[in-house]
Amino acid sequence: MASPVVTVVTPVRNGEAFLEACLGSVLAQSYQDFEYLVIDNASTDRTLEMARDLAAGDPRVRVIAEAEGVPQVANFNRALRRVAPASRYVKIVQADDWLYPECLAEMVELADSDPRIAIVGGLRFAGSAIKCLGLGEPGWRSQAANIEGREACRAYLLNGVDLFGSPTSLLYRADLVRGRPQFYPEGGLHEDSEVCYELLQDRRFGFVQRVLTFSRVGNESVSSPLRRFDPGYRGARLTMLHKFGRTYLTPTEFPREVRRVEADLYRYLAAGIGRADRAAFLDHYRTVLEGLGLKLDLRRILGARLRQLGWAAGNPLATLRGLLARSR
Secondary structure, three states: OOOOOEEEEEEEOOOOOOHHHHHHHHHOOOOOOEEEEEEEEOOOOOHHHHHHHHHOOOOOEEEEEEOOOOOHHHHHHHHHOOOOOOOOEEEEOOOOOEEOOOHHHHHHHHHHOOOOEEEEEEEEEEOOEEEOHHHOOOOOOOOEEEEEHHHHHHHHHHHOOOOOOOHHHOEEEHHHHHOOOOOOOOOOOOHHHHHHHHHOOOOEEEEEEEEEEEEOOOOOOOOHHHHHHOOOOHHHHHHHHHHHHHHHOOOOHHHHHHHHHHHHHHHHHHHOOOOOOHHHHHHHHHHHHHHOOOOOOHHHHHHHHHHHHHHHHHOHHHHHHHHHHHHO
16 A cells, blocks of 8 residues: 555564464454555464465555564564555564554544654553553543553553553554664563653553553463563562653652562562572573673572571461462
8 A cells, every 4th residue: 555544563473373363353453544564574374375375465555575584572673664655653563463443543533633753552451361450441442541651651660550462462653663773672671661751751541441452462472481480560560660760750760669679579589489480480581680780690599588487487377378379
């Protein structure tokens, strides 16, 4: 298409298991003014063949086969460089996710309502759980919010309220995508969140309070170590604080939140010291902390563990109840 309003992008490698549901959900959108780029990252399964078969006969879809395989984030950036020059918005749909039929329509309507909106998000299913509930409960009627981007970022840094979700749950203004040679920062663990903090310092964030996307959980992906070792996103929260806390928080808030989140992280590390995969568990957090210029403090873990054991010895009934609850 010469001038679509939205460019939808699915970068994929070896995604044959879920590709049909993903592509089908995009082609079933009630909003029709889009182009759809499916970028195959040198797959070795039937992904490319399936994409071409599913796209046959629909002029909105372009399937592009890349000969050289690259890491996932690099593939996302490579795919985004192919967005149509006239597109106003860009929508990522990861290959194992899918969209509800009204997703593009509702996101575009909200984005069009205010040129200062840089990113639009919404409620999403992650497996069977509804996520991004920070702005209210889902309802049958769509209700949209338009807030300062700084407030959306502060909500997470101060209270752990995540409004951004995953790449599939967001719509970006295309001029902002085109304005960055590498849209997603490469080499980190939270590139999709980092780009939101970088873009929202002086722009607004739109949020549709309705479930618009589905993200699959449990399948093997680059985020599997995060689900395995950091289900409470403690490492992610500390990373965002160190990278963006000075930008979004006051001089009083920043050190207070760093101390609080670090203390919570070390309590979590101490509680996990008996894990069967303890070495990999600690290596994950050693890497996270080294990326922030910090060191994993084993003495601090030991101190937190001793305090936990002391509390357990002094509160046997509460400890027994906790063990029973975890065993159910």
